[in-house]
Amino acid sequence: xxxxxxxxxxxxxxxxxxxxxxxxxxxxxxxxxxxxxxxxxxxxxxxxxxxxxxxxxxxxxxxxxxxxxxxxxxxxxxxxxxxxxxxxxxxxxxxxxxxxxxxxxxxxxxxxxxxxxxxxxxxxxxxxxxxxxxxxxxxxxxxxxxxxxxxxxxxxxxxxxxxxxxxxxxxxxxxxxxxxxxxxxxxxxxxxxxxxxxxxxxxxxxxxxxxxxxxxxxxxxxxxxxxxxxxxxxxxxxxxxxxxxxxxxxxxxxxxxxxxxxxxxxxxxxxxxxxxxxxxxxxxxxxxxxxxxxxxxxxxxxxxxxxxxxxxxxxxxxxxxxxxxxxxxxxxxxxxxxxxxxxxxxxxxxxxxxxxxxxxxxxxxxxxxxxxxxxxxxxxxxxxxxxxxxxxxxxxxxx
Numbered sequence: 001x002x003x004x005x006x007x008x009x010x011x012x013x014x015x016x017x018x019x020x021x022x023x024x025x026x027x028x029x030x031x032x033x034x035x036x037x038x039x040x041x042x043x044x045x046x047x048x049x050x051x052x053x054x055x056x057x058x059x060x061x062x063x064x065x066x067x068x069x070x071x072x073x074x075x076x077x078x079x080x081x082x083x084x085x086x087x088x089x090x091x092x093x094x095x096x097x098x099x100x101x102x103x104x105x106x107x108x109x110x111x112x113x114x115x116x117x118x119x120x121x122x123x124x125x126x127x128x129x130x131x132x133x134x135x136x137x138x139x140x141x142x143x144x145x146x147x148x149x150x151x152x153x154x155x156x157x158x159x160x161x162x163x164x165x166x167x168x169x170x171x172x173x174x175x176x177x178x179x180x181x182x183x184x185x186x187x188x189x190x191x192x193x194x195x196x197x198x199x200x201x202x203x204x205x206x207x208x209x210x211x212x213x214x215x216x217x218x219x220x221x222x223x224x225x226x227x228x229x230x231x232x233x234x235x236x237x238x239x240x241x242x243x244x245x246x247x248x249x250x251x252x253x254x255x256x257x258x259x260x261x262x263x264x265x266x267x268x269x270x271x272x273x274x275x276x277x278x279x280x281x282x283x284x285x286x287x288x289x290x291x292x293x294x295x296x297x298x299x300x301x302x303x304x305x306x307x308x309x310x311x312x313x314x315x316x317x318x319x320x321x322x323x324x325x326x327x328x329x330x331x332x333x334x335x336x337x338x339x340x341x342x343x344x345x346x347x348x349x350x351x352x353x354x355x356x357x358x359x360x361x362x363x364x365x366x367x368x369x370x371x372x373x374x375x376x377x378x379x380x381x382x383x384x385x386x387x388x389x390x391x392x393x394x395x396x397x398x399x
Contacts, residue, residue: 292342
């Protein structure tokens, strides 16, 4: 259930999730797909995680949400269509989804990303006219030129109806969220001796019950990059004895962490992703000696840190990943809302509320988890590129 009560999903995000849920269920050839309620519940249950998952708002208004139009569009475009396969998109990338459906004498292709935007070129067997339908039903006729059309794929699925099969996809890097306006580089990550590789496992990274991680054989080296000049490259080495669902991680410990001026509100790093669905974690220590790790705080027995996958490597190309630092709302509840941080045990109790950050802070560890296999729709596939690149471990300040 994808709720839209205050503090949960935006209306547009609910629509994206519902449509993508349905498309993935079609890839699994599910005989029944039950997503969402017709409308939100009308009593206090609305404020639960499940009560606001409707396509319409609460009685008596029953105003359609974007998810109403999005699910109606999916139903109309794919009515009596049969899922055939997903396209490997030429040079396979696990985070550009393209599903092929057979409908009558033609084809329908559903395309989307987990986040951001991505310019793509669709190449067909011959010149033709296609119909582009947005997630919420806006249609546009497009004529190919040199058997190709150009469009931008996003987190909102779109559909291409065509009498001619799609033969190939060319794409540019993913463009995710823009970086903060006010940033300070803490370490450029271009000196290997500024960081040592931890030899002991980190239990907090391994005890998660549905996202298991293990220490990995990950090589690090400095390389030249055409966009960022000298960068740190991490390469995951094959380990056939480890089951594919396991992500493998490397822990980089700062050899001489220094206090950071001011009161930054977020930590981040530039990452050249490989769509491996790995993840970046940060650890910092505040002025009291309290350490925080962005692995996620437990919530009712569940670890729900970054459940929107904004610190995951679910993109290709250079993007800035960041996470807001812990803080307290006036109500006393801890932020940010994604429950990204977990206070780490200390040898002696710290003064004050454990969720209150005492400045200045020091960045003490950078953790990167990588995968060489991911589930792409209904199949386990290999990640084509086992290397990611990093540059400029930074903090940012809200204006």
